[in-house]
Amino acid sequence: MSKETLSFVTPPPPKNYKISSAFSYNFKLALTPYPDECLYSIFCRYFVRSGSTSNKRTVFELFGEAQNLASLVYLPRRLELVDGWVGSGSLITREGLADNNSCYGYFSVAFTETMLQEMEEKIVTGGSNRSLERQMIQKCSRSYWPEYLQYCPECTKEDIESFGETYWHRLPQLPGVEYCPKHGKAIQNSSVYLKETTMRFLPASHTLRRMDEKEKAEKWMHKEKYLMIAKDSEWLLMNGRRLKGCKEVARKYKELFMEKGLTTAQGIRYSLQ
Numbered sequence: 001m002s003k004e005t006l007s008f009v010t011p012p013p014p015k016n017y018k019i020s021s022a023f024s025y026n027f028k029l030a031l032t033p034y035p036d037e038c039l040y041s042i043f044c045r046y047f048v049r050s051g052s053t054s055n056k057r058t059v060f061e062l063f064g065e066a067q068n069l070a071s072l073v074y075l076p077r078r079l080e081l082v083d084g085w086v087g088s089g090s091l092i093t094r095e096g097l098a099d100n101n102s103c104y105g106y107f108s109v110a111f112t113e114t115m116l117q118e119m120e121e122k123i124v125t126g127g128s129n130r131s132l133e134r135q136m137i138q139k140c141s142r143s144y145w146p147e148y149l150q151y152c153p154e155c156t157k158e159d160i161e162s163f164g165e166t167y168w169h170r171l172p173q174l175p176g177v178e179y180c181p182k183h184g185k186a187i188q189n190s191s192v193y194l195k196e197t198t199m200r201f202l203p204a205s206h207t208l209r210r211m212d213e214k215e216k217a218e219k220w221m222h223k224e225k226y227l228m229i230a231k232d233s234e235w236l237l238m239n240g241r242r243l244k245g246c247k248e249v250a251r252k253y254k255e256l257f258m259e260k261g262l263t264t265a266q267g268i269r270y271s272l273q
Contacts, residue, residue, distance in 0.1 A: 032092070033101045034159070034167050036237075040072040040197060041168035042101065047201035055200050070197045073149070073173055075136055076102035080128040094123050098241075103170055105240035106233065107140045116244065145175055148189040149197070151204065152180035153211050165205040174233045178219050181230040186215040 033042055043062060052058045059067050062085075063078060071077055076098040086092045098104045108116060118132045150172040159166035171177055172187045179186055188211065192202045219226060257263040 033097070034163060035100075036169045036171060037101055037167045038073050038103075038170045038173065039076065039097065039101050040069055041204060043069065043072065044201045044203035045165075045167065045205075048203050048205070058201065059199065066199075068198050069201070070194055071137060072102075073168070073194065073197060074103045074107070074140060074145075074170075075133075076104045076123075077133055077136075079122060080126045083126060094126055098123050099238075101170070103140075103174065103237060105238060106174060106236045107136070107240075109236065109240050109243050110140075111136075145194065146173060146189070147194060149173065149192040149194060149202075149204075149207075150177075150187050150189055151208060151211075152183060152185050152187055153213050154183035154185050155180060156204070156208050156211060166208055168204045170237060171230070171234055174237075176226075176229045177233050178226040179223060179230050181227060181234055184223075184227065185213070186219065188212050188214065 043058075046062070047055070047058050050058060050061075052061075059069070063081065067078070076094075079094040079098065082092070082094045082097065104119070108119070111119065115132065115135055118129060119136070121127065122129050122132065149168055151166075151169065152172055155169060155172075156166045172180070177187060190204070190207050192207050196202060
């Protein structure tokens with residue numbers, strides 16, 4: 001995969017953009033998120049339930065403008081529209097979507113203090129901040145993200161048994177997650193290129209009608225290490241937000257290094273040899 005960086009920048013929404021009451025009602029029927037479901041997948045399910053045959057029309061229904069959907073596999077974008085999507089009094093909140101249906105916790109450990117404060121304000125107030133979204137995308141460089149949307153075969157089977165359909169999970173899309181920490185099964189590539197999700201809704205329920213269960217020998221040899229990476233990635237998804245950004249993470253690492261005698265209070269590192 002080439003080490004190119006895709007741009008997800010879009011213009012600000014039109015001032016007169018409003019969501020129709022009929023749209024809000026239909027969207028609420030499909031929006032209830034499943035466990036570990038990414039935002040992109042939620043919108044894919046709306047697309048199916050709406051009966052729409054036009055990706056472009058549905059994008060404009062949701063966002064009021066052109067929108068690169070690929071970033072929604074990972075990031076909690078366009079949270080300022082949540083109240084319009086779900087209506088007043090809904091149990092679905094900006095904070096819930098950011099925590100449970102995006103990879104915000106995972107990536108927030110690399111955010112500067114300013115970025116983190118601005119993002120927390122956006123979650124609380126629902127304000128629009130396109131500059132912040134551009135910064136998030138730059139921080140969350142996709143150079144090493146999977147080329148395809150990915151899935152665990154066992155999770156897919158469980159989804160169908162529990163919900164009657166499957167969906168795109170967050171965890172398999174993260175770099176380095178090669179095995180499912182719950183089932184120990186090798187993560188598989190779907191037939192959907194991440195680039196294809198730019199302006200198309202490609203629901204897992206349609207894509208994963210046929211599944212593979214391949215396991216590469218070179219990965220199987222290091223399965224336990226890959227499982228550790230997957231478990232740590234899962235922990236960051238659920239808890240990374242509490243670490244309060246890169247400055248706090250760096251401080252914690254320094255404390256651990258000092259405990260092990262690998263650095264001093266002034267930051268001078270000793271040789272490990």
